[in-house]
Amino acid sequence: MGSNDFFGQLGHSPTRKKELFNDYLQQYGIVDGVLQGLQKLYDEPNQPEDPLKFLKKHINTQDCARKTGPCPFRPSTGTCKSELWGTLKSGSKVDLFTLKSPSGSYVRCMPWGATIVGIHVPDRSGTLKDVVLGYDTFDEYVMGRNPSFGSVPGRVANRIKHGVFTIGLETYEVEKNNGEHHLHGGSQGFHKQLWTAQAGQGASVVFTYTSADGEGGYPGHLTARVTYTWTDDECLLMDFEACVDGKPTIVNLTNHCYFNLDGPSAKSVKDHLVCLKCSKYTPTDEGCIPTGELADVAETPFDFRAGKAIKKSIHEEFTGYDHNYVIDKGAHTAGHTLTPFALVYEPEGGISMEVATTFPGVQFFTANGDCVKGIQGKLKSLYPAHAGFCLETQNFPDAINKPEFPSPILKPGERYSHRSMYKFGVQPVMTARVEGKEDVSPPQLKWMAMPASFRPPPIVVEKGPEPEVEAHKDGKGAKAGKGKK
Secondary structure (H helix, E strand, C coil), X not given: CCHHHHHHCCCCCHHHHHHHHHHHXXXXXXXXXXXXXXXXXXXXXXXXXXXXXXXXHHCCHHHHHHCCXXXXXXXXXXXXXXXXXXXXXXXXXXXXXXXXXXXXXXXXXXCECCEEEEEEEECCCCCEEECECCCCCHHHHHHCCCCCCCCCCCCECCEEHHHEEEECCEEEECCCCECCEEECCCCXXXXXXXXXXXXXCCCEEEEEEEECCCHHHCCCEEEEEEEEEECCCCEEEEEEEEEEECCCEECECCCCCCECCCCCCCCCCCCCXXXXXXXEECCECCCCCECCCCEECCCCCCCCCCCEEHHHHCXXXXXXXXXXXXXXXXXXXXXXXXXXXXXXXXXXXXXXXXXXXXXXXXXXXXXXXXXXXXXXXXXXXXXXCCCCXXXXXXXXXXXXXXXXXXXXXXXXXXXXXEEEEEEEEECCXXXXXXXXXXXXXXXXXXXXXXXXXXXXXXECXXXXXXXXXXXXXXXXXXXXXXXXX
16 A cells, blocks of 8 residues: 555544554554654544645754654655566576665665665775675575575574574474574575565565464464665665564564675775674574573673774684674663664775664674585676675574574564664765864764774874964063073
8 A cells, every 4th residue: 555545544542543544554654754744643532534635834854853763764755666677496587676866876686585686885985885795686685505605594693502493382393404403494594485476655665474373393374574664865775564463472682794894806894894782792602592681792892892904803713703792772772662773884895884783682793614605606707705794783693592582483463573784884084173173074974983993093183382482672562582691
């Protein structure tokens, strides 16, 4: 149902309006600014004949951008176009969707695995760069070596210890596809399934997948929905939603993009600068299963709060990151609040990425070992170790077996809903600030502050001794000089 149809059905009945409002939210979700406009509409004592005009009167485009809490963004007025990209062995056709902003930047995605295929944003020179790893062709994604490039794993992203969990009095077993443990919903999880696709408003697309009761060993008939929206200011919104019928189940959806802000090349990301507003992380055992502890990052290689290059802590004994971080929330911040927590910056080309989410955690992964090493990816680039990094917003791994972690259980009648946002920008060449003078290269960030460690040390201007001024004969002068005794 389109937005015009929705508003057109509101009429004058307050009861009907609330029913439609709640139903629309359950199905699609909606931008926070428009939510506030709708709430004004319902609270208005004298209902207008044209609710759409009323809404536009109370909340215009600029207001919508300002009313999205701590992470403002411009709405999407771009386009969504699709073309045939490939065919599965089953004969099913798979389209490639292009979400394009008015400025020319664009995102490409496909319904197989709800996969982000490319994110094309300008660097400091204005050249568009594709900042995610992957392949150039559909067949390579399906038939080639694919470590979940840009896809949505599920039902449960990350790991479940020994592939066993209990809900109520029922115990369930799922595939052990990662040594002795379950990873990313199994070898045939959501990332290997064909989702249905529908173009959304502006530069957006909605992917939906229905998972039958018992599929992959999981209980309950689950409907999952992922909406990708590319805004006019190069912000990629990812809205994750799910509901279940029949039985309770567990859900943890994420996106597995491997980012390289230098574009498709054979370079590693070890020179990328990273800042994470995360004071704790979840230590793991040898199988990457959390112990249940929430440990402080202070004085460990996991501390990115002040910002540092990825390579700073990588060496022979510590070969990279594959850890869940606990996103810092303010003391008075609700757990489900959209929170900015990450900044990544590639100094050579100037591309930056800020990340915000409603999820409690994020898996920071640096494509260690042979994960992507040796893959011939986009533009025939031979990927090295650490060719990309992931910031997989999520619930904590193995949460179903850790009662101290946020619960991943979804019951019939409940709605699973999370949003993650990846905001791209271009930063000027970072020069040293001169004390007492205006910043000649101010950062162009929206949600995060540029860490001091990302810039050259400030220049402190030393003040010399004040010059002596001779006194005039009449005793007047700016300052009397000191006479000799």
